[in-house]
Structure formats: structure tokens, C-alpha cells
Amino acid sequence: MIELRNLTKEFKSKKDRIVGVDNVSLTIQTGEIFGIVGYSGAGKSTLLRCMNILERPTSGVVRVDGVDLLQLSSKELRKTRQSIGMIFQGFYLVSSKTVYDNVAFALKAAGVENSIIRERVEELLNLVGLRDRINQYPSQLSGGQKQRVSIARALANNPKVLLCDEATSALDPNTTKSILALLKKINKELGLTIVIITHEMEVVKEICHRCAVMQDGRVVEQGSTFDIFSSPSDPLTKRFIETVLSFELPAKLLESIQGKLVRLQFRGDMAAEAVVSDMLQSFSVKGNILHGKVEYIQDVPLGIFIMEVNGDELEVDQALDYLRGRVSKVEVMDNE
Template sequence: MIEFKGLEKTFEGKHGTVHALKDINLKVDKGEIYGVVGFSGAGKSTLIRCVNYLEQPTDGNVIVDGSDLTRISTKEIRNIKKKIGMVFQHFNLLNSKTVYANVAMPLILENAPKAKIRERVTELLDFVGLADKEKMYPDQLSGGQKQRIGIARALATRPSILLCDEATSALDPQTTDSILKLLQKINEEYNITILLITHEMSVVREICNRVAVMEDGNVIEEGTVFEIFSTPQTETGRNFVNTVMHTEIPKYVTDMIAADDNVYRINFVDHTAARPFLSQISKKFDVEVNVLFGNITELQGVPFGNLIVTFQGAGQEISGALSYLGDNKIVYSEVNAYAG
């Protein structure tokens, strides 16, 4: 559906060349919600703008629905862009136009018949829950309502891809939750592929199937939401996960740990979160288990537990306990307590 191959983007500025994207290789499958997370300046906005060719790559390939945008004509690119909707952080609505006119604008620009415009706008306003607001103006709406209008406008031309550029970062938590539910509804009912960039890991946790973590123009790790949340491979990934999962070991815990203690992080997912594996380990092996820190939360409706424990016992007994965890599909990793 969307694929980046060796994507590079540089900008020339008064202080020299800025390398915004560096050898990006990603693939977004049809019908999924794919998140790209990173701090400001990571390159994520530049990446998403390459999909609808608001930014032209310096090198590499951007493939949308099988067409390489870097190798086709301007006319062909325009036709492909009609199938790409975009939702912006600050809504980008026309304050001088009514809600109806804002949603209708893409269809008006396509010279669609008035009857077709009326039918489509009515359908979309009903879909986003604002059927009674069509005669109002953006300044009369709340932030969440403005974003719903922005989403309805992005859907006007029946796109197969929806790009979301920090679509919830200007909203309060409750409104954010409602917008995320709307995006899920769009994905499920219209089968629209969503590429979403954000600096909020909570957004990724709620609706994304897969996620890429960006830093300094690079994709530093990529995987399913479960993979990234359960076993982040980079410091930046761990920092993002910790903003919502609170997996970092507190100092008061590390102060209790001796240098030769066997410390492990154990992740419990789905059905394993409710089973008494730690008590079973104490019964099966001559090992004392001490839970130092942890929590249980949900990842997209699936229970997810994260515990920091110490195992005390002979090396052979501890090895047996760890093998028992592995045999039961429980992810664990040794922890350097002093590094968190």
C-alpha cells in the first residue's frame, strides 16, 4: 500500500544542509493503522509529507498503491493524491466558510455535481457525529469538533489512505480518545489504511497495529505494538514506552538491589497475565522470587503485565525457572538494575 525504499530528504538552509530523512525503509500494509513516533525534529512530518508529495524526496522511492511517485508524471501523481486524505494538527479549516462548505471543498474543486456533493457531505457529517452543525462556522466549534470536520473533509473524495499529522496533539485527553475511536471506526468500516505520526505513545498504544520509532532522520526500531511495548530495543524506544507504561525501575528499588542479585524483567501478555507462574516457579524449583516493582495494564484490550523480580537460588535452579518461563511463552530479560 505504502512503501519507502532508501528514502532520503535533505534541505538547504542558511546554516548548511539538513538531512531530514536518512535511508528510510518501511512498508505499510493495506488496511492497517501504522504509527510513526518520534520527538520533534525526528523527521516524521517530513516522512508523511513525502507520501502525498508535499515534499519531494532527494533520493530513494515512495511507492503508493504500486506506483512509484518518483518515477511517474505530475498528472499521474495528481490522480494518486486524490486517493490520499490528510488530517492536520491544527485542523486547517476555512474560518470564513460553513462546516458544510469546509467538508464539500475537495468535491467542489473536483467540479462534482451539487447533488453528489450534498449526498456525500450529509453522509460524512452524520458519520462523524456533527450532522446538526453544517450551517455553523469553525470558530463556533470546540477543538474536537473542528478535528471531526477536518476528518470528514479528508474523507470527502473517498480516499484509500488517510494521513494523520499529529491529529490529536492539540486536544485534551478525553477528546483525543473520541478522535482515536473515530479513526478506528474509519479504518474498520471504510477499510482505509491510516499512517499516523505522533509524539504521544499513548496514541500508538490505543489504535496502531505496527509502529516505527524515529530519531534524527532514522528509523531506529520497528515492529508490532506488542513487540515495541514489551521489548523496546533502543533507549529512545524505552523512553517512549515508559511515558505510558512506567516500566523504568525507580531509584528506591535499585537502592535495594545488590550488585550480584539476579534481576529480571518479565512480561505477561493476554492469558498469561492471569496465571500464577511466579508461585508455580517457587514450588517447582528451589528459587525464592521477590517482586520488586511492576504493573498490569492493557494494550488494545489485551492484558499486559510488566514485573521486575529477583530470583534467589542456585544457578541450576534459576536456569530451570527461566526455562520454565520460556516454555510457557513468557518473555523475560535480564536487567542491569543500575541502568534501569
């Protein structure tokens, strides 16, 4: 669906040359939700804007549905953009126009007949749960409602792709969850390909099938969201994952640890198995679970537990070897 090859975007001034996107290659499949995550200044928003040529790349290839957008004339590009919707952090609604008029604007700009517009606007507002707000103005709406209007407007011309630039960053956690649920619904019901730019790994975990991590204009890691969470390889990715899956044990608790402090990771069906119980019954050791949780990423469980294992050193080592054969990862932690 979306193919980026060796994409580079440079910004030039009289004194400097700044590389916003540095030789990025990505393939985003039809019908998937793809996340691009990174800290501020990583180049992720610039990369997103290159996907519909709001920013013209310095070099590289941008293909959407097999069409190289960089080879299109201005007229052809404008028409192609109708199949690429976009929503922003700042909503960009016209304050003097009603919800109806804000959504209808996109249809009028595309030359849709007036007889069709009313029905289409009502259909879109039903989809985003705002049919009862049709005659209200943006000032009468909450942040989440404004973003729903923006989504309805972006969907007006039946796009194949929806680009979301930090679409939930200005929203509170509960509203963020409701907007993400709406995007998942749209993806499932309309088969829409969605690309989400975010600096929040929680958003990626909640909604994305696959993701890429950016730093200094480059993609440092990409893959399925589950694999990224369960086996991150780049140091930046690991820091992002820690914002969701990290555990901080109190210093006072660490001081009381007498045995080995062990971090266990369970992937998929392993999370439902009685591995720790089996280990305690099989070896002359004692175990005490200090912290743990099971996250569901694309409906697949990922469990992480921290426990203390006490006993004869040989028995403890044998017990840990047993665990290594049953779980996806065993890490002996420093309890200093």
C-alpha cells in the same frame, strides 16, 4: 499499498545542507494503521509529506498502489492525491465557512456535482458524529470537534489512504482517545490505510498495528507494535517504551529491599497464568509483588511486574531459573 525505497529529502541553503529524511525504506500494508514515532526534528513529518509529494524527495521511490508518484505529471499527481486524504494538528478550517461548507469544499474542488454534495457531506458528518453541527462555524466547536470536521473533509473524496500529521497533539487526553477511537472505526468500516505521525507512544499503543521509530531522519527500528513494546532493541525505542511501561519505585522502598529485585515480563497467554504462585509453591522462597500492570496491545496482553524474592541464595537462583522457563523475560534489577 505504500512503498518507500531509499527515500532521502535534503534541504539546502546557501551555507548548509540539511538531511530531513535519510535513506528510509518502509512498506505499509493495505488496510493497516501504521505509526511513525519520534521526537521533534526526527524527520517524521517530512517523511509523511513525501508520501503524497507535498515535499518532493531528493531521491528514492514513492509508490502508492503500485504507482510511482515521482514519475507522474503535475496533472496526474493532483488526481492521485484525491485518493490520499490528510489531516493536521492545526485543523486548517476556514473560519468564515460553516461545517457544511468546510467539508463540501473538498468535494467542489474535485468537481463533484452539486446534487451529490449535500448527501455526501451529511453522510460524512454522521460518520464523525457531527450531523447536528452542520450549520455551525469553527469558532463554535471544541478542538475535538474541529478535528472531526477535518477528518470528514479528508474522507470526502473516498481516499484509500489517510495521512495524519500529529492529529491529536493539540487535544486533551480524553478527546485524544475519542479521536483515536474514530480513526479505528474508520479503518475497520472503510478499510482505509492510515499512517499516523506522533511523538506519543501511548497513541501508537492504542491504535497502530505496526510502527517505525525515527531519529535524525532515519528509521532506527520498525515492526509490529506488540513486538516493539515487548522487545525493543534500539536505545531510543526503549526510552519511548518507558514513557508507557516504566515503573519508578520509591527510594525509601528500595532501601528496605533484603532479597533480589526482579522484573518479570509476560507476553500473550502467559499474562493469565499463575506463574508466580506456582514458583512460590515449588521453591522455599518468599515473594512480594511491588508493582505491576497488564497492557493490551492490539488486544494481546503484555504484563510487567516487579517483585522482591527472598530466601536461601540457591533456592532463589533455582526459582529464577524456573521463572525464566515460564515467562518471556526475567531481569534481576539493581536496588541500589
